[in-house]
């Protein structure tokens with residue numbers, strides 16, 4: 068390709084002497100510099116080193132022989148070098164792409180946020196959906212066995228008291244989609260864990276003697292159990308567990324053997340107990356508990372009575388661990404009362 072010549076100066080290798088020169092691409096595709104009609108240097112465009120284009124600063128084209136051609140004809144240089152895709156052309160291209168680089172970096176940050184905000188919860192849902200039923204069973208049994216050998220001991224609650232609570236509990240659980248048979252209520256002496264109740268992912272619920280004593284009346288105990296039923300319904304333990312596994316763990320679990328992976332994590336069972344539910348899960352369970360109590364013809368705000376007892380202990384030397392695992396008790400009491408009133412009002416309208 069031949070092109071219009073560029074006017075400029077030529078500097079011989081290692082010399083500061085300047086010659087008025089012309090440069091043009093010849094028929095073979097080489098940039099050829101002539102001084103007073105005589106060829107002084109020539110090289111294929113690919114072999115040239117061209118300085119970056121910065122505003123209107125003259126461009127320097129270095130030839131393989133070390134000589135230099137300088138010109139202010141920026142467009143002319145671009146027309147020659149850009150068309151041939153020289154290294155300089157690529158560098159110039161990168162310069163121009165820098166704003167795009169910032170856009171790209173911004174997109175990566177936005178993507179990370181989206182992954183955190185949406186992909187993790189989505190993967191958690193997939194993991195929960197593909198979890199074989201044996202996993203919650205294994206997790207729950209190992210957790211229960213571990214607690215039984217460490218902190219908990221057999222219940223000392225009289226058998227008739229246990230029977231009465233179980234009968235009322237089953238009547239409430241019957242309103243859960245799992246049905247009354249989907250749950251097993253276990254009585255234990257809590258010891259170090261004190262007044263406590265918790266749900267294992269397979270539907271096993273643990274109720275401590277200390278909680279029954281603290282609640283003073285069965286209605287409050289049932290209110291707490293309604294809340295625990297909701298944790299099982301919502302599969303909150305599995306979700307928290309999978310959330311803790313992180314995105315890599317989730318992908319490994321979903322892609323590989325989810326059963327073995329989950330078993331690995333929870334082989335001591337203590338991991339399950341170390342999990343705490345999210346505020347959202349607690350709120351959800353409080354509300355669901357109110358619904359279940361109402362459906363069973365019980366006092367939907369019964370759990371509030373238990374919370375009050377719990378709060379009375381908060382200033383004591385040994386505040387119950389349940390307070391730390393269930394924060395913002397006062398706010399939850401208010402929310403429970405408000406939701407129960409709302410449901411009752413709605414029920415009243417329906418009639």
Ligand SMILES: [Zn+2]
Nearest residue numbers: 298344349352
């Ligand atoms: Zn809870």
